[in-house]
Amino acid sequence: MSVTIELKGKNAIVFGIANDKSIAWHIAKRLNDAGCRIAAAYQERVEQLFMPLMKELNNPIYAKCDVVSDELLDSFFKKVKDEFGEVDFLIHSIAFAKREHLQGKFMNIDRRGYQVAHEVSAFSLAELTRRTVPIMKNGGSIIAMTYLGSERATPGYNVMGVAKAALESSVRYLAFDLGDRKIRINAISAGPIATLAASGISGFGEMLLNYVAKSPLKRNITADEVADCALFLCSDMSRAITGQVIFVDAGYNISGL
Numbered sequence: 001m002s003v004t005i006e007l008k009g010k011n012a013i014v015f016g017i018a019n020d021k022s023i024a025w026h027i028a029k030r031l032n033d034a035g036c037r038i039a040a041a042y043q044e045r046v047e048q049l050f051m052p053l054m055k056e057l058n059n060p061i062y063a064k065c066d067v068v069s070d071e072l073l074d075s076f077f078k079k080v081k082d083e084f085g086e087v088d089f090l091i092h093s094i095a096f097a098k099r100e101h102l103q104g105k106f107m108n109i110d111r112r113g114y115q116v117a118h119e120v121s122a123f124s125l126a127e128l129t130r131r132t133v134p135i136m137k138n139g140g141s142i143i144a145m146t147y148l149g150s151e152r153a154t155p156g157y158n159v160m161g162v163a164k165a166a167l168e169s170s171v172r173y174l175a176f177d178l179g180d181r182k183i184r185i186n187a188i189s190a191g192p193i194a195t196l197a198a199s200g201i202s203g204f205g206e207m208l209l210n211y212v213a214k215s216p217l218k219r220n221i222t223a224d225e226v227a228d229c230a231l232f233l234c235s236d237m238s239r240a241i242t243g244q245v246i247f248v249d250a251g252y253n254i255s256g257l
């Protein structure tokens with residue numbers, strides 16, 4: 001049986017494109033290539049690397065946005081509503097913690113650092129979902145990005161692990177909020193990929209080596225492999241899947257090594 005995933009006539013909101021290494025970029029490109037139009041939100045600080053990428057997409061819309069600014073969120077979602085009317089998918093591929101909180105001891109986190117990490121990396125999923133639902137009129141699929149550090153204490157991952165636990169739990173509660181609207185929501189738990197965000201994690205190089213040594217597939221994964229899973233989760237092929245954390249990690253999470 002050969003199956004081609006077609007998303008012609010569909011629209012996706014994508015948060016998290018910083019550069020061509022971003023997981024969000026690989027997902028946006030994959031959805032675009034399947035026929036879907038993209039509404040991309042970018043942070044001002046990444047504008048120079050973000051803009052040239054938009055030329056590679058088919059008729060995208062894009063605007064500056066930051067999930068800690070109600071004003072920017074209002075204007076981004078107004079633009080999406082005005083230009084798309086309706087959307088089918090929301091990709092949440094953002095996270096932030098101060099670099100000094102991604103090393104050393106977790107207990108040294110300060111109150112503000114904890115709040116910021118949770119606001120940007122976890123609360124924002126509920127915020128973006130609430131703003132998307134009114135324009136997701138015909139059901140849809142929402143995807144968030146997470147990491148195994150949510151359930152295993154991973155040296156250096158620290159507050160981000162705690163925020164990812166909140167994010168994954170949010171996915172389960174949101175699945176119940178959204179099910180009767182035929183909106184599905186899932187998280188993809190990816191193995192380590194060298195991106196801007198990953199460069200902030202101390203010991204990231206060792207993580208990459210660890211996956212080669214201990215995963216069943218004896219290798220690292222690529223952002224394209226995450227994008228393939230995202231394409232599946234946006235398609236009707238995954239129509240009975242919601243509230244899940246799906247691992248795209250060469251099987252590392254099952255290892256007892």
Ligand SMILES: NC(=O)c1ccc[n+]([C@@H]2O[C@H](COP(=O)([O-])OP(=O)(O)OC[C@H]3O[C@@H](n4cnc5c(N)ncnc54)[C@H](O)[C@@H]3O)[C@@H](O)[C@H]2O)c1
Nearest residue numbers: 016017018022023066067094095145146192193195196197
């Ligand atoms: N790279 C990995 O190894 C890996 C593994 C598992 C999960 N993830 C997750 O994947 C997601 C994407 O990260 P990435 O690795 O592609 O890195 P990335 O640096 O390319 O993407 C992170 C994005 O978050 C955005 N962002 C940060 N703060 C924001 C804010 N206040 N408002 C709006 N956007 C904001 C940045 O602009 C950037 O586009 C994150 O949730 C990350 O935790 C990454």
